[in-house]
Amino acid sequence: MSQKKIHEDQKYIVGLVENNTFIIQAIYDKFAPKVINYIKQNSGDASSAQDIIQETIITIYNQAIEKDLKLTCPFDAYFFLLCKRKWLNHLKKTGNKEVTINEEVLSKDDDAQELAFETSLFEQQHSLYKDMFGKLGQACKDLLKATFKIKSMEEVAKSLGLTYAYARKKKSLCIGQLTKLIQESPTYKNLKS
């Protein structure tokens, strides 16, 4: 991965991370029409296209922030593949029939396929972690939020009225609990295999 050359379209990724309105607008102007067309031709409408595009951009944003996403292919191919997959998944879930899948016509770019695959994997992982975090008890949630916001364990302990040693221990146990929840979830087993 790391030896591959970074595509000049990385500027879109950088723009998203910087929350640059011009870049976001440019992404819509340049790349949305193709996605909207595809969704409309496959039992969707403009408003479903709007949702799919928005979710896809948020996923790319999250991956860029959390995993330092490096684009090794044109943004166009990557973005379209992601939107397309998301739409097909949506159709599958809602039990909709009649989907035209011309996989070979849609993308010949191997890098784009690979990168889009990584991104969808990241997305599933991300939402699994988020869901499981939601399942933790309130005390753990509060402690972890404070830990990762404040950084200094001494201050965290002080703000929560705990001793330093207990706060430290509690932190590992809370992350441990989350680790367990993740490992035991069926989604995790799917992602691993």
Place this chain on the structure above:
Amino acid sequence: MQEQDYILFEDYLSGNLDTTEIVAFENRLQNDFEFKDAFEVYKSTSKFLENHIENEEKAETFKTNLETVSSKYFAKEEASKSRLKGINPWYYSLAAAAILVIGFFFTQQFSNPVYEDYANYGTISLTVRGTQSEVLSKAETAFNNHNYKEAEIYFSQILKTDTNNMELQLYKAVSLVELSNYTEADTLFNSIIKSPSVYKNKAIWYLALSKLKQGDNTACINTLKTLPEDSEDYNEAQKLIKKLK
């Protein structure tokens, strides 16, 4: 895994083990598959929490901005579509007449493109939910209402403390062009163009428009030519060059 295993993970990751303990830990990672598996998940969970919680606010701001751009884009999309829908045959003759009128204006413009045709800055959105400053939102409102005199004052005020904010510099420069304060505007554009900022290409485009407003067509063309091919305004720039020649 037992409680003490998770405590051990944390100690290892935060560098709280001594050399013998580290060796023992790494040995166990190699030999105990379950231990290693749990450790990997623990590690990525920590990483996830770190990013997720740390960037929560930033991510919210991003989402709000994204939603604004998205709904604007789709409102435009819908509007252009509904105009095409269900055309009454009677309208064709009206359309023909309209084309004649537009054609007339077009040929007029063809020989003489003016700044006003291009000075379309849209509405800007600078304020961030929860954390916006009053001046920033005043600047935004003034700019969006084309009240450039006030907008310029507010931008300058914010830039005193937030000196390197390229986005605000760009809007300040645009306001200065609107106020016909070209020397200051062009200096500002040039400094943005020299920076490695994402607003670089926008600054080139607006600098060209500034030259157009000043009636300096040669400078306008020369500036437009420096716009890279992949920039957003490239096509528009090529058209403008043709018209100016």
